[in-house]
């Protein structure tokens with residue numbers, strides 16, 4: 593059986609950071625020691641302009657340019673009420689504040705360590721992430737494993753249901769706008785959703801306890817997401833997400849009402865490399881705990897993905913192979929140090 597590790601929140605009660613969490617010199621772009629990196633200056637996108645039927649050119653062009661350079665944008669005016677965002681953040685905090693015995697009722701069990709409460713460290717190599725998580729499949733709805741869904745805080749299930757539903761509506765409009773921004777027919781990226789009922793989504797609640805050695809540990813090590821789109825709700829008080837562009841790290845600024853969008857590997861593949869799945873990481877704060885919620889959207893397992901025909905021509909050769917179940921491939925892939933799973937599906941055209 594795979595090794596399991598105690599939640600970080602439990603470990604740090606002793607005040608001592610175990611060695612296995614300290615980043616090594618050779619960890620891929622590990623914690624930087626030259627002070628805080630600059631802020632990301634990708635434009636904030638006004639979502640209400642994208643979803644209007646007129647599709648104003650400027651906002652679409654901004655979207656395209658940000659997703660093809662940063663692979664990350666912050667959406668405002670997305671229609672989700674601020675009160676719902678506050679409720680989601682509050683219930684996450686309340687859940688992670690519960691006594692350990694209470695949270696462990698929802699612990700990941702058996703061979704499938706994906707769903708439930710725990711940490712991600714059982715399934716990775718090298719130094720460990722300073723991160724506890726609660727991972728829940730929210731779509732398809734009939735795949736929900738409610739035994740992992742907290743009933744404490746009391747409103748948890750209802751709020752998560754509402755939040756997921758609204759995220760999915762935003763996703764659909766976003767995918768349409770992304771297609772339009774490339775002059776494609778607006779349903780081009782909806783092929784991820786062959787059937788609305790098969791589309792998969794996971795809610796991943798992240799908790800990063802404060803750490804006295806914050807500059808030597810990493811909340812989540814540098815990675816790209818294996819999704820097609822990730823929608824993040826970031827902590828509205830404690831910064832921590834950083835994205836890498838041209839080998840430089842940038843801090844993603846806190847915009848309390850915004851949803852932060854990350855392009856995932858499967859979108860990079862489908863767009864034949866036009867949209868970039870950015871390498872990103874989460875850093876840890878010495879004084880404050882931090883939370884985030886990632887909504888991870890993935891196509892159903894039997895859906896083949898690959899670059900759209902319309903995005904392949906003599907000038908832009910096909911850059912990635914076609915494949916099914918990228919998520920499975922991603923979770924089993926151990927690429928060479930410093931590389932990511934997506935590099936393994938690149939076609940060498942030379």
Ligand SMILES: O=C(O)CCC(=O)C(=O)O
Nearest residue numbers: 796798832833874884886
């Ligand atoms: O906590 C964050 O800001 C990033 C989370 C993340 O990258 C993930 O859950 O994949």
Ligand SMILES: [Fe+2]
Nearest residue numbers: 815816817872
């Ligand atoms: Fe991520």
